[in-house]
Amino acid sequence: MSETGRILLDFDGDRRNIHAYEQAGGYASLRSALGMEAADVVATVDTSGLRGRGGAGFPTGRKASFLPKGRTPAYLCVNADESEPGTFKDREIMLRNPHALIEGILIMSYAMSATSAFIYIRGEYRTEFEVLKRALEEAHSRGYVGRNVLGSGYDATIVLHRGAGAYICGEETALLTSLEGERGQPRSKPPFPAIAGLYAAPTLVNNVETLASVPFIVKMGGEAYAAVGTERSKGTRVFSLSGNVKRPGNYELPLTATLRDLIEGHGGGMPEGRTMKAIIPGGSSTPLLMPDQLDTGLDYESIAAAGSMAGSGAVVVIDDRTCMVQLALRVAEFYRHESCGKCTPCREGTKWGTDVVRRIEDGSARQGEVDLLLNVCDRILGKNLCPLGDAFAMPIASYVTHFREEFQRHIDEGGCPFVEQSPIASLYHDVSGVPA
Amino acid sequence: MATVETNTVTLTINGREITVPKGFSVVEAAAEAGLEIPVFCYEPRLGAGIGACRMCLCEIEGIPKLQTACTTPAADGMVVDSHSARAREGQDAVLEFLLLNHPLDCPVCDKGGECPLQDLTFRYGPGVTRMTLPKRTHDKPIPVSPLITLDRERCILCWRCTRFSEEVSGDMQLVAEHRGANSIITTFEGRPYTNEFSGNVTELCPVGALTSSPYRFLARPWEIQNIPTVCGACAIGCNTSATIREDRVTRVLSRNHPEVDEGWLCDKGRYAFGHLRSPERVTRNLIRGGRGLEAVSTTDVLDHVADRLRATVERFGPGSVAVLASGEQTNEEAHAWARLLDEALGGGVGVCGPEGGSWWSDLEPYAASISDLAGAGTIVVAGDADLGHRAPVLELWIRKAVGNGAGVFTVGPGATRLDTLRGATHVSAAPGTAHTALLEAAGGDGAPADALRGENAVLIWSGPMRSEVASVLAHVAHTSGCRVLRTPRAANEIGIAAAGLGTASPEAALELAESGTIKALVLLGADPVGDWHAGERWRNALARCFFALQVTGFQNDSSGWVTTIVPESQILEKDGTLVNLEGRVQRLRAAAKAPAGVSDGYAWAAELGSRLGVELPHDPPAAFADLAERRPAFAGLSWSGIGERAPLGERAPVGDAPAAPQVAPAAVPQTVVVGYRELMSGAAVDHTEALHFQRRRGIEIAYADAEALGVATGDRIQVTHDGHAVTGPALVQRGLRPGVVRLAARVPHVGPGAVAAVPAEAEDA
Amino acid sequence: MDPATAETLAGAVETRPQMPAPLPPDERSAPLRDRILAAVALYPEPRSALIPALRLAQEEYGWLSTEAFEQVADATGFTPALCKSVASFYDMYRLHPAGAHEICVCTNISCALVGAGETLREFSRELGIEPGSTTADGRFTLRTVECYGGCGWGPVVSVDERYHEPFGPDRVRPLLDELRGQPG
Numbered sequence A: 001m002s003e004t005g006r007i008l009l010d011f012d013g014d015r016r017n018i019h020a021y022e023q024a025g026g027y028a029s030l031r032s033a034l035g036m037e038a039a040d041v042v043a044t045v046d047t048s049g050l051r052g053r054g055g056a057g058f059p060t061g062r063k064a065s066f067l068p069k070g071r072t073p074a075y076l077c078v079n080a081d082e083s084e085p086g087t088f089k090d091r092e093i094m095l096r097n098p099h100a101l102i103e104g105i106l107i108m109s110y111a112m113s114a115t116s117a118f119i120y121i122r123g124e125y126r127t128e129f130e131v132l133k134r135a136l137e138e139a140h141s142r143g144y145v146g147r148n149v150l151g152s153g154y155d156a157t158i159v160l161h162r163g164a165g166a167y168i169c170g171e172e173t174a175l176l177t178s179l180e181g182e183r184g185q186p187r188s189k190p191p192f193p194a195i196a197g198l199y200a201a202p203t204l205v206n207n208v209e210t211l212a213s214v215p216f217i218v219k220m221g222g223e224a225y226a227a228v229g230t231e232r233s234k235g236t237r238v239f240s241l242s243g244n245v246k247r248p249g250n251y252e253l254p255l256t257a258t259l260r261d262l263i264e265g266h267g268g269g270m271p272e273g274r275t276m277k278a279i280i281p282g283g284s285s286t287p288l289l290m291p292d293q294l295d296t297g298l299d300y301e302s303i304a305a306a307g308s309m310a311g312s313g314a315v316v317v318i319d320d321r322t323c324m325v326q327l328a329l330r331v332a333e334f335y336r337h338e339s340c341g342k343c344t345p346c347r348e349g350t351k352w353g354t355d356v357v358r359r360i361e362d363g364s365a366r367q368g369e370v371d372l373l374l375n376v377c378d379r380i381l382g383k384n385l386c387p388l389g390d391a392f393a394m395p396i397a398s399y400v401t402h403f404r405e406e407f408q409r410h411i412d413e414g415g416c417p418f419v420e421q422s423p424i425a426s427l428y429h430d431v432s433g434v435p436a
Numbered sequence B: 001m002a003t004v005e006t007n008t009v010t011l012t013i014n015g016r017e018i019t020v021p022k023g024f025s026v027v028e029a030a031a032e033a034g035l036e037i038p039v040f041c042y043e044p045r046l047g048a049g050i051g052a053c054r055m056c057l058c059e060i061e062g063i064p065k066l067q068t069a070c071t072t073p074a075a076d077g078m079v080v081d082s083h084s085a086r087a088r089e090g091q092d093a094v095l096e097f098l099l100l101n102h103p104l105d106c107p108v109c110d111k112g113g114e115c116p117l118q119d120l121t122f123r124y125g126p127g128v129t130r131m132t133l134p135k136r137t138h139d140k141p142i143p144v145s146p147l148i149t150l151d152r153e154r155c156i157l158c159w160r161c162t163r164f165s166e167e168v169s170g171d172m173q174l175v176a177e178h179r180g181a182n183s184i185i186t187t188f189e190g191r192p193y194t195n196e197f198s199g200n201v202t203e204l205c206p207v208g209a210l211t212s213s214p215y216r217f218l219a220r221p222w223e224i225q226n227i228p229t230v231c232g233a234c235a236i237g238c239n240t241s242a243t244i245r246e247d248r249v250t251r252v253l254s255r256n257h258p259e260v261d262e263g264w265l266c267d268k269g270r271y272a273f274g275h276l277r278s279p280e281r282v283t284r285n286l287i288r289g290g291r292g293l294e295a296v297s298t299t300d301v302l303d304h305v306a307d308r309l310r311a312t313v314e315r316f317g318p319g320s321v322a323v324l325a326s327g328e329q330t331n332e333e334a335h336a337w338a339r340l341l342d343e344a345l346g347g348g349v350g351v352c353g354p355e356g357g358s359w360w361s362d363l364e365p366y367a368a369s370i371s372d373l374a375g376a377g378t379i380v381v382a383g384d385a386d387l388g389h390r391a392p393v394l395e396l397w398i399r400k401a402v403g404n405g406a407g408v409f410t411v412g413p414g415a416t417r418l419d420t421l422r423g424a425t426h427v428s429a430a431p432g433t434a435h436t437a438l439l440e441a442a443g444g445d446g447a448p449a450d451a452l453r454g455e456n457a458v459l460i461w462s463g464p465m466r467s468e469v470a471s472v473l474a475h476v477a478h479t480s481g482c483r484v485l486r487t488p489r490a491a492n493e494i495g496i497a498a499a500g501l502g503t504a505s506p507e508a509a510l511e512l513a514e515s516g517t518i519k520a521l522v523l524l525g526a527d528p529v530g531d532w533h534a535g536e537r538w539r540n541a542l543a544r545c546f547f548a549l550q551v552t553g554f555q556n557d558s559s560g561w562v563t564t565i566v567p568e569s570q571i572l573e574k575d576g577t578l579v580n581l582e583g584r585v586q587r588l589r590a591a592a593k594a595p596a597g598v599s600d601g602y603a604w605a606a607e608l609g610s611r612l613g614v615e616l617p618h619d620p621p622a623a624f625a626d627l628a629e630r631r632p633a634f635a636g637l638s639w640s641g642i643g644e645r646a647p648l649g650e651r652a653p654v655g656d657a658p659a660a661p662q663v664a665p666a667a668v669p670q671t672v673v674v675g676y677r678e679l680m681s682g683a684a685v686d687h688t689e690a691l692h693f694q695r696r697r698g699i700e701i702a703y704a705d706a707e708a709l710g711v712a713t714g715d716r717i718q719v720t721h722d723g724h725a726v727t728g729p730a731l732v733q734r735g736l737r738p739g740v741v742r743l744a745a746r747v748p749h750v751g752p753g754a755v756a757a758v759p760a761e762a763e764d765a
Numbered sequence C: 001m002d003p004a005t006a007e008t009l010a011g012a013v014e015t016r017p018q019m020p021a022p023l024p025p026d027e028r029s030a031p032l033r034d035r036i037l038a039a040v041a042l043y044p045e046p047r048s049a050l051i052p053a054l055r056l057a058q059e060e061y062g063w064l065s066t067e068a069f070e071q072v073a074d075a076t077g078f079t080p081a082l083c084k085s086v087a088s089f090y091d092m093y094r095l096h097p098a099g100a101h102e103i104c105v106c107t108n109i110s111c112a113l114v115g116a117g118e119t120l121r122e123f124s125r126e127l128g129i130e131p132g133s134t135t136a137d138g139r140f141t142l143r144t145v146e147c148y149g150g151c152g153w154g155p156v157v158s159v160d161e162r163y164h165e166p167f168g169p170d171r172v173r174p175l176l177d178e179l180r181g182q183p184g
C-alpha cells in the first residue's frame, strides 16, 4: 500500500487503456495465478481476509471454497448491478480501472475452474458497459480472455450482460434468475448458489469491488493485504460518500478509518452553516447512526456494534434542514417500488408501510399510526424470502425510533412542519405555494 | 442396515418424532405424519416448495429466524415447532398481509366453503384487520378464456397458476405482469388462455381468483355431491370426481391417481360434460318408417331390434351381423354384445373404432405403464401428430420426466411441442414414414438405437395405428428391450377387445358388408360414415343392409342411413369398468342421471339379450363377475377389488420374437397433406360450445414453403387433397419438415396434395 | 441554486471520474431476428437472451408494442405472454410509446438531498407536463427514476440513457434548447 492508503484506486485519472494498466503492472497477477494451483489461489484470497463488498460482507475465500470440486459446468457471476441508494463505487471502479475487474474475474474463474463468467451490469450503466466492452475486447486481443489464456491451457469466456432496471437483481439469487431470462425474483436458499446457482450449476457470485481487489491480493500476497485494516475487517474499501457534505465522492480507505475520517477528513464536513442530523452508514437499507456516533469505525464490526450495518459502504450525510418523515417516505417508496412481489410480507408489507408513511407525511394519518407503522415493520422483519423486506423495515423503524417526535408532529399539525426548509420537500410539495 | 439408515432422516415436529426418506421437506414430513403446517404456495403437484407465500413459517431449534417448512429439507435431529408463539405470530402476520387487499366476499364466491384461505384464516388468522386504507381494486372479474374467470381482487399471488403454465404444461400463456404489489395474473393482452390443460389452474388456485366459468354461481359446497369416476375422453383414464347437483354434472375435478394422471386433467375431460344436457341429444327411440323417423317406446324398439336381428340371422345365416363400437363402451356393454353375437346370432364381427384391430393386444407383452415414464431414461415418440391430441396427459408426464433428466427423441415431420423440449432430439421423417424411420434408427447404431436399448426406454406411437406400424413397434420393442406405451384412440379400445368384441379391422368388416356376407350393422356410438376411413363406402354398405341400428348420443353422418336409432347413455352416466391404455381396469360410477328417455347402455343390451334368449347378468357388477369368469384378461379381478384408485395388474411375460416387420417403401410426394384428429373433436366437444375456442385453427405450413408462397401466419391458404379443398389461415411452423402441410381433420389421412395462397380479393368475393 | 448546493456540486466535480466519449451505436443493419439469434448464441441456455432480445426489440420499435413482443417470441421460441411478463418486471422497458427524448431525473435520497426536486420541477415547468408523461408533440418524456448510482455527483439526470451529472435546475433550459434544436 502506498502512502495514499489506497490499493484499488491508487492513481489519479484512469487506467481504462490496457497499455496504461499493463504499464502499472496489470495482468502480472493473472500470470502468477495461472502458475499456481487453483486451490492455492483460493487459499491466498482466504488468507487475505477479503470480505464481500456487495453488502453481506461474507469472506470471499471461504465462499469460493464451498463450490464442489470438479463439478462442471461452474460459473462465476459478477454482481455489477450496483443499485443500493447511495452506492456508486462499482461504477467508478469500472470507469477508471476496468482491467482490474477483468483481471480479478480471470483469476477467480481460474481458481474455481469456471466454465464461463458473466458480468451482470445494471442496464442504466450504459457508459460503464461500453467501457467494459472495450476493455474486454482489448483483453481478448492481448490473449488474457479467450481460448488458452496466456498459453496456460485455461479457456476463459466472459459474457457482458446488461440488466434492465430492477434493484432486486442485485440480490444474488435474483441476479441468477434474471440472468436466466426470467423475472428477477430471488430463489429460496438452500440450495445456495455454490451448489445450485446459474442453470442449477455451482456458481460463485461476487461484487465488482470484491473481484477488482483480487489482483492486488495476488500481487501483495494474502498476508500483506491482511495486515491492512482491523482484526476481522481486512484491507481497504471504497466508500461512497454523498448527501449534505462538502466533498462527496468515492474514497478508498483502509478499514481502520472512522466515519469522522471519511466525512470530516475526506469529505470536508458539512456545507457552511449546516449541522449534521443523521448518517446513513451503509446504503439506504441500513439503520441510521447519529452525529454522536461519528467516531465509529468503518469496519463491519464497529458499525454493527453501533446498531447499524456496513452494507454497501455508502455513507449518506443528512443535514439539519431535512424532514426525516420525507426522507423515510423516499426510502419506503423506493423499497415498495423495488419489491419483486414474490413473497407476501415484502410485497404487501412494503405497500402498507409506505401508505402509512405517506399518510403521516401529508398529515392525513390518525393518532396511533406511528405505532402502527412500527408494528408493520416488525411484522415484515425476518419473515421474507430475501433481505429486501428487511431493507424496508429496518431503516424505517430506525427513522421512527430516532425521530419519533417529527412523525408525531406531522400527525398533530396535520402536515409537514419543515416544508420551507427541507431539501426534499419539493418532491412532495409545491414549495412556492406550500403545501401542494 | 447402514444403507437404510442413510436414506432416511428422523426429526421432531411439534413434539412428534417422525422418520421420512431423505430429501423430504419439513412440510412433506409433517404431512406424512398427518400433521398440518399451513401452506398456500406449496402444492405437491407443482414440485418442490418455493417459499413464496411464507405461510408455513416455523421455528426450528438452533436457527434464529423463522424458516419456511416447504423449502427446508428435513434433517436428522431437527426440532421443528409450527405452534410456538413466534411461529404463530409469523403465520398470523402473513395472513394479515394476505387479507389486506382481499375483498372478503366469501358469501358470493364460488370457492366459499372449500377455500384454503377461508379455512386457514379461521384457524391461524388475525381477528381483525387494521387496514384503514382503501383496498387495492381491479377490473371486475374478467374472462381469461370462455372456460375460466379471473377475479384479481381475490388473488393472493401464490404463483401456483403461473408455475403450472410455465413449468408443468409449458404453455407460458398465463403469466404475471408488473412487479411487487402491482403484480397481476394475466394472459397476453387479453388473449384467451388456449391450452388444453388450462382448467387445472382453477383447481390449483387456493382462493376464488381463478374459477371455472361454467360452474360460476351454480352451486354451494353443501348442496353438492362428488362422485369418484374416471374420464372417458381418451384412453388415459384420468381419475375424476364429478360434482353433482340435482342429478346433473356441474363440474369435473381431478381425483389424483399418482400412477395415471398425477392430479391433472385436460380441458376435454374437465369441460366436455356440457354435452350431456345438450338440446341436440338423442333422447327418443326412432324407427324409420314410411314417413321418416318415428318415435317409439323403449319396449317397442327392443322388440323391433330383437326381431330384426333374429330375422337377419334367419335369412342370411349365422355371422351376418357386425357390431361397430366407437370405443367408449364399458367392458360390461362390450361383453354383453359379444355374448349376444356368439350365443344368439351365430357369431359375427366386432370392430372397435376406425383403427380397430388386434394391434394393441398384440403389443401387450411389451406394454409400458404410464408411470414408467417417470423413471424412463429415454422416451421416443414417433408419429405424424402431436401426442397431445391423442393422449394429452402423457405430455405432462414426458415434460416432467425431461425435467428429471430423461432424454427425448421425436420421430416425425416435426413442429410438435415435444420437439422443442429442452434436450429433445428430433429425427425428421416424412409423413407416413415415421415407423420406417424408427425401424431404421433402431436397427442402426446411432443415438436413437442406443437410447432405445438403454435403461428403461419407453416408446410411444403418436398417430393412427395400422398393422404395419404395429409390427414395427413389436419388432423394435423385442429387439431393443424397450417398452411400448400404447395409445389407442378411444377410452376403452383395449377393454372392448379383451371383453371379446372387436378385434376385426374396419376394412375387413367393410369388405364383408360389401360382399353381402354382413347384412345387419349395429353402430354403438360409432359414426363410420363421418369418422371412419372410406366413409362413402360405409354409407353405401349401411344403405344396402337389411337392418342398421345406431345407438348414439347425437345424430351424425351415419344417422341418415340407419333404420333404427336408440339413445345412448354417456360415460358420466354409466356404471361399469374401463381398461386404460396401460391395461388398468378402472371403475366408472354413474355420476349423472341420463335424460329422460335414455336407457342405460348395459341394461338395454341385457334386455335385448332376454328377448334373444341370452340371459345376461342383471347389472354391471354381476356382468363384471361373468366377464372375469369368461375372459382371461379379467381373470381373478373382482368388482369390489378395483377400488377408487385402481392398481395395475401384472405385466404379461414377453414371448417369442414377433415376425419381422414388412414395411413397404413409400414414395414421398412433393407436398404431403397430413390430417390429424385433434383432441377437441368428437360429439361431446361438438356439443359443448364453451370448448370450441380450444380448437386449433390454422393450417400448419413449413417456413420454406410459406416463403415460397409469400404467405405469413394468418394469411389464408388453400389445401387440396384427395379431391377436397380446405381454406384456412396459415400457421407458419419453422420446425415443420418442408413439403408438409398439416391440419385437423375428422378422418386422419396422409397423402399427396397441393397448397396455394388465397388472394384477399378472392376471399371477399 | 442556493450557495450550499453549488458548493456541494463543486466538490463533486472534483472527485468525479472523467466520462469517456460514447461508443458509436451498435451495428443495427442486421434484421432484428438475426440480432436476437446472435444474442441467443452467447448463452448456454437460450432463455438468457430474452432480456437482451427485448432490449433489441425496444431499440427497433422505440417501445415494446404487440408486434415487438411477437417478434421476440418468434425468434426466441417463447410466447409473447412470457416476453411481456418478463419485460414488465423491469423498469427500462417501455410498454407504451415514449417521446423522442426520454429525460429521467433521479429522485432517490442522495440526489433529493442536493436538490433533485428542484431540477424535476424545472423540467416539469419548462415542458409543461407532469413526471411520467409525454409532451403533446411527442418530443419529450419526463420520468423520475430511482437511484442511478451517481449519488456523489447528484442530482443525476439521464437523457436518452446518457448520464448528465450534476444537473442543477439551471441546466434544464440550455439542455432543452439544445435538444429542441436537433432534428427528430
Ligand SMILES: Cc1cc2nc3c(=O)[nH]c(=O)nc-3n(C[C@H](O)[C@H](O)[C@H](O)COP(=O)(O)O)c2cc1C
Pocket: A051, A052, A053, A054, A055, A056, A057, A058, A060, A079, A080, A081, A082, A083, A084, A167, A168, A169, A170, A171, A172, A173, A205, A206, A207, A208, A210, A211, A386, A387, A388, A391
Ligand atoms: C436486496 C439486495 C440487493 C443487493 N444489491 C446488490 C448490488 O447491487 N450489488 C452487489 O454487489 N451486491 C448486492 N447485494 C448483495 C448480494 O446478494 C451478494 O451478497 C453479493 O453480490 C455477493 O458478493 P460479495 O460477496 O462479493 O459481496 C444485494 C443484496 C440484497 C439482499
Ligand code: SF4
Pocket: B154, B155, B156, B157, B158, B159, B160, B161, B162, B185, B204, B205, B206, B207, B209, B210
Ligand atoms: S390467481 Fe390464484 S393461483 Fe394464481 S397467483 Fe392468484 S391466488 Fe395464486
Ligand code: FES
Pocket: B038, B039, B040, B041, B042, B049, B050, B051, B052, B053, B054, B055, B056, B057, B068, B069, B070, B071
Ligand atoms: S407454503 Fe411455504 S412459503 Fe408458501
